[in-house]
Amino acid sequence: MLPVVPERALLELGRTEGGPDTLRLLVRDQHTRRLLLLRAVLDAAEAADAGVCSAGARGRLLEDWALLEEAERTVAPSASARVGAEAGTYGPVRAGLLHPFIGPWARHCLRGLGAAGGPRAERDTRELNRDLGYFGALAAVAAARSGVPFEVRLTARDGVLTLPSLGSLRTNVPGDTQVRVVHRRQRLTLGQVGEADIVVHLQSGIGAWSCAAAWTPAYALPGLLPDSDPVPLDDLDPYRTVRGGPRHHALSGPVTLDDAERKRWLHAWSGTASALGPGGEHRLAEALSLLRCLVPLSAPPGSEPGGRPGGSCSGTRREAFGAVLSTTPPTPTTFAATLVHELQHTKLSALCDMLTLHRAGPQARYFAPWRPDPRPYDGLLQGAYSHLALADFFQRHALATAHPAHRDSAWAQHARYQEQVRAVLPILVGSADLTAQGRQFVDQMVAVHERLAGRPAPRGQAARAAAYVKAARALWTQRRAPAE
Structure with a gap:
């Protein structure tokens, strides 16, 4: 049964606007759908044939879920629930489960778990195990942010272990490998066979720091307004762009930013709120309400004479509500227009999930x-x-x-x-x-x-x-x- 959309909200959205109540309605519905999607992954894993999801993989998924539940119990109820209807702030467990990239991750898992029983290609089994292993990293981050001590083993993918919202570890081997992760007193100890342990210190907000060169912290841009939450600029998460499917005709691929590119992002971003203002207060309001994450893209090839990269592109993904993908913005006004453009797609897609x-x-x-x-x-x-x-x-x-x-x-x-x-x-x-x-x-x-x-x-x-x-x-x- 589709949720009820008040006529006022429908008319506001038809005008490309949306008051606080309307934007909260869209966000609330998308978050409900995200939690239902996660439940669907757990149910699909439970029901899957052993040839699709092994008993070991299923058991590990349940262990990760139990760690999440412990983290949820550990955090005070006031921190686990939503704090401030307009701010959209959540405790560490809900914040992790509602991150935009959980949507594409869950859909990728469901495709793998929905495969017919019987013999499967080794590549398909490996890919599904990788997908399910990402949930372990998510649970570990939520537990660490909640203060729960634990010791788990996580699998680095192609030599990289990504801990969502914290950062990534480059391992000493290029393929998939096990990493021991121990959390005690706001410190993660990451261990690999034949290598010295790496200590990562948690901090409030996005990112965690370490002296080790193999660790790359997650990065966030300041809030659009002085009192608003930082916005992750995520160039680490393996689910930040389409995997295993056709790419949008105009979008380039993901990129890992260097310091110079991060400065260019910060320069444009610092003026974006001011550039949004003259275009209408509602444009800034919808960015504050709907934008959860930015994904940097490389410049599309062939956008300059000679096939050199130099153009720009941007996009959204319906399954990754709250994420905007974009090449490095040249100016604040250009990026403000990008946000206006892409957040309309976000609003309309969310509305179309609620009604026909x-x-x-x-x-x-x-x-x-x-x-x-x-x-x-x-x-x-x-x-x-x-x-x-x-x-x-x-x-x-x-x-x-x-x-x-x-x-x-x-x-x-x-x-x-x-x-x-x-x-x-x-x-x-x-x-x-x-x-x-x-x-x-x-x-x-x-x-x-x-x-x-x-x-x-x-x-x-x-x-x-x-x-x-x-x-x-x-x-x-x-x-x-x-x-x-």
């Missing part, structure tokens, strides 16, 4: 001015929704700034996004596949577009935007025309 907006099929047949390929109706809706928010964001910027160059740039961006949305709204509105709630949602998008049209861009900017969309449509039509 349309019943259109997956056939890719619609023109979208922001993509060279045909789009299905759902993809068209997602793209128009995020571009409508960007049109609003840049119009507000243009109206708020007194700097001529910044104003011209903002109007140009606004005009392009406004024209792109205008080109596809008739398709969205005219669909017979919209549900009653879907029609309410799309009608609100139309109302926002009409409101924005009441303060149009300068004539030259608008003309260039119209010409751009016209050229994109002509090229799209030419590519789809049958060869003579």
Whole structure:
């Protein structure tokens, strides 16, 4: 049974907005789904054939779960429960289970556990054991942060043991290997055969420090506001990007940052809150409520002449609620726009988990001015929704700034996004596949577009935007025309 979405929340989201209650509704529902997904992994492991999940792997999963339960009991109830409805702060156990990457990890496990019984390729068995072993690292981190003493053995994957939110250990062998992990009094001792022990000191927040060169601490950017939580900039977690599936057409791969790249991230991030402000207070509010993690990407190849990397890209993953993937942002305003864009996808995907907006099929047949390929109706809706928010964001910027160059740039961006949305709204509105709630949602998008049209861009900017969309449509039509 789908949860109830109040009409007020539906209308707010249709306007690409969302008040505090609406954003909390989305977050709460996604967190409930995450816990149910975790339960599904445990149930699937229990029910799996021995040829799929061995008794040893199943027993280890239950031991890890027991360690989590002990950590939950150890922490005072006030720390385990949510602290502050708007802050979204959790105790260490819930915080670990609700981290964005638990979603893709759980779905990867379910695919492996759902395999048919009988003989399995050695690679498949090894991969499933790796996936289930990640839960042990998660349990160990939660227990350590809760103050529970323990000693466990964890498996490093391809020579790297990742402890989520703490950091990673590069082992002395390149393949999969066992690491003894002991926690006592806020210190982790990591032991490998034939190597001296490495001591890691826990600290509050993200990261843990060690003098050992083999240890890389997790990294976090400061909170968007002085009193908000730090935001992890995660270049360590093995589940931070798609594994074993097709990659989004425009996304590059993950990257491990060096000090120079981290400084560039910090420089852009430090001005992001200020850049979000002129675009509307609700844009900063949704970033504070929904953003849980940033994943750095490498620059896509071929984005500069000669095939050299140098462009940019960003994205979200529906199963990793709260994570935004992005190349290094060049400026705070650019990254603020990236967050506006990607968090609309986050909001709309979360809403679509709660109700049905349309019943259109997956056939890719619609023109979208922001993509060279045909789009299905759902993809068209997602793209128009995020571009409508960007049109609003840049119009507000243009109206708020007194700097001529910044104003011209903002109007140009606004005009392009406004024209792109205008080109596809008739398709969205005219669909017979919209549900009653879907029609309410799309009608609100139309109302926002009409409101924005009441303060149009300068004539030259608008003309260039119209010409751009016209050229994109002509090229799209030419590519789809049958060869003579």
